[in-house]
Amino acid sequence: MSKTITIDPVTRIEGHAKITLQLDDQGEVSEAYFHVTQFRGFEKFCVGRPYYEMPYLMERICGICPVSHLLASAKACDALLAMKVPRAAGKLRRILNLAQLIQSHSLSFFYLSSPDFLLGMDADPKDRNLFGVMRKNPELGRGGIRLRQFGQQVIETLAGKRIHPAWVVPGGVNEPLGVEKRDKILAQIPEVIAIAQKALAWFKIEFENFREEIRTFANFPSLFMGLVTVDERAGYYEGKIRFTDSLGNIVADKLEAADYQEYLGEAVEPFTFMKFPYYMPLGYPDGMYRVGPLARLNLVDNCGTPLAQQEWVEFRALERNAVHSSFHYHYARLIEILFALEHIEEYLLDPIITQSHARYSASLNNLEGVGCCEAPRGTLIHHYRVDEQGLITWANLIIATGHNNLAMNRGILQAARHFVRSEKLTEGMLNRVEAVIRAFDPCLSCSTHADGHMPLWIRLVSPEGKLLDEIRRKP
């Protein structure tokens, strides 16, 4: 008799979800489903609004990564105006994007996931939180807080506020960077680089204790996708789309993000509001691919900044070809923090960064525009159509977490098959299934454009559909 397990809510993720595990007659997990049951409809309610409102409407999708939506949306508006932005503005936008990557990755790694690494997957959930981390390793806790604080301070220094800033505008940014503000950021960089390096040194030892999780947390061959620049670096703000396979071979390269509909399909499933993007030439679901930190480090042969490059070389030596285990999203996040800190310093040291001309203006020149950048969780695409008056007639957003949907579902199945061994769920079992999702750092409010009130729920269901056991968690 088959059974179903439900985990509800999934904890320590951005947003809320539930998981259903289907057991077969032998009591083995046969299917796993990651349900996102919330819906907001940003693509619908923006219809009729003027295009220049879009960056500020769209960044309200999320309180963690609003800058990504702000940038992708502003880039889509740049395309509607058929314009490039001033060089200084382009660099300032890049700094803003990297600052957000730092604060978001710090939240994911230190606040949400480090309790698992430091206290163990089987630790009492009462202790398995940031407070527990502070008690066991206060230096790590302080470092995580400082890194997130730095990312937020850079956003505030450039854009005026930490969450939902309105500084990025179609055509550039609405205020240049002064020397005093530049120097204030620069002065902090050596300290935060040292923190990132310490965290990396700690984690490279610590993850050796998680061999079983590394082996079973969404560890399978897949495609990887992301933006790559002309000089073959991961392109966080600009570049063209590249797909590589699990052997590291380039499957498709130099694809225009604006042509995404030619190579990305979006499937829907009845059990979730989150769509399932796939690489169209391989069909659904064989066209599964992963995006985000792991993908970005797998796509390129050069990280691009001195300290991060050293770490990247070690990272890529984990496996002969691409790094397959999604557990290593965590490791990749730390390397990206280091890269972002070094890269921000490079941009700030460029004399052009304080140039006063930071915005061009133009009238509407196109009726359709696509904007793309790398959000902390992966490639983000905003696509708008407008009428002659510049009012939005149609919008489509493809969100980083959505790209990973197929891989997350398959990853849950892999981990559940390994860890769920009976009809009765244990806390450690539950936490490991959740931790697979946590490794991807999904942002469900973004990916469903939904309002984030869904808790995690794991259900154990028999082949006949009878509910055998369930665990619910309040968010």
Next chain:
Amino acid sequence: MKRLLVLACGNSLRGDDGVALHIASCLRNGLCDPETQIHSDQQWAPELAEPISQADLVIFLDASANVVPGEIACQLLRPASNLPASFTHQTSPASLLALAGELFGAQPRRAYLLTIGGDSFDLVEGLSEPVRQAIPQAIERIKALLSGVD
């Protein structure tokens, strides 16, 4: 000199939820000692633990759905003994006090949570009449707390 910190929290797009931000703006514009640090945020997050640890007195300022519209409530805060499992979006004032002590080894001598009862938390900008009327009294109360009179 005493280090004073006011932490206002709210969302100005949700009606009366923005009252703390409004009061913070008034305080910033000359209604309190310029040395007083004033932060306005949409949520209280662990990053505030560091400035809290460096302050002698902290006032957390927020709207409340649990008291009569326009009513001002003020409570002395103690550090939380337990923290929630997740810190994704917001941390309670008591948790922040605890974090300040755990992480940075110091806590303010006194911390208060001052709330103003809200009438409407709908998707509107602007404050309801009872809340607007309560603002001068709330500011006076904050000034008294900051000066150590209250």
